[in-house]
Amino acid sequence: MVDNLQTEGRLRPVDLARAHGLSAQAVRNYEAAGILPAAARTDHGHRVYSPLHARALAAFLALVAGHGHRTAASVLREVNDGAVDAALRLIDESHARLLDDRRTLEDVEGALRDLVPEPDGEVPGAAGGFIGALAAELGIRPATLRKWERAGLVRPRRDPVTGYRRYDEADVRDARLAHQLRRGGYPLERIAAVVAQVRSAGGVEPLEAALREWRDRVTARGRAMVAGAAEFDAYLRAREREREQKATA
Known part of the structure; x- marks a missing residue:
C-alpha cells in the first residue's frame, strides 16, 4: 500500500530497496558508506529518503555493472561530497582501462593470427x-x-x-x-x-573460444558503461534541480 510518505515524495528504505530487489539494510549500508546522500530523519529517528536518493541508488547500481563496485562507490561519494570533477575523472580512468583491455585483446588476436x-x-x-x-x-x-x-x-x-x-x-x-x-x-x-x-x-586454436568470451565481456562492459552514464547523468541533473530549488525557495 502506498503510504503518506510516498505520496509526499518521501521514501522509506524499503521503498528504495524493492525497486532493485535489495534489502532495506543494503540501502542503509549504502547511505552509511556515503554512496547515498545522508537521509533526513523523522522525530522518531526513522530515515526518510527522497526521489533524489532513488536517483542516486539507480545511478550507483548502473555504474557497478560497467565500472565495478569500488569505482562506482568512489564516484558516488565524490559527487555527494560536491566533487563532481573528481567523480568524472574516476569514470574517465575506468574508460581508459577498458580501452587498454580492448587494445590488449586486439593485439593478442593479431599476434595469434600470425601464429596460424x-x-x-x-x-x-x-x-x-x-x-x-x-x-x-x-x-x-x-x-x-x-x-x-x-x-x-x-x-x-x-x-x-x-x-x-x-x-x-x-x-x-x-x-x-x-x-x-x-x-x-x-x-x-x-x-x-x-x-x-x-x-x-x-x-593457438583452442584459445579462440576464450578470446570470443573475452571480447564478449569487453563488449558487455562497454555497453554497461553507456547505460550507467545515462543513469549517472540523470542523478547529476536531479542534484542540480534540487540545488536550484533550494536557492530560489
Missing part, C-alpha cells in the same frame, strides 16, 4: 633450430631470447650432445607470440601470462 600454422600443418622457419637461427628469423639478438627464457616466455631444450639450446615448434610459436606482443609495448610479465594460456590450451 601453414596449410601442411608445419610451422615454417626455425622449428628445431638453434638460438641463432630463431633470433635471425625474428630479427632480434640471441641475448633477447635468453632474456625471454629467464622470464619463462620460451622453454628450449638442451641438445644432449652439444648442450646448445634447441627450439621446437612450440618454442617457435611462443617466441613469435612474445615478439609480436613486445612490439606492441607489453611488459614481459603480461606476455608470460598470455604464453601460459596458449600452452595450457594446447596451442
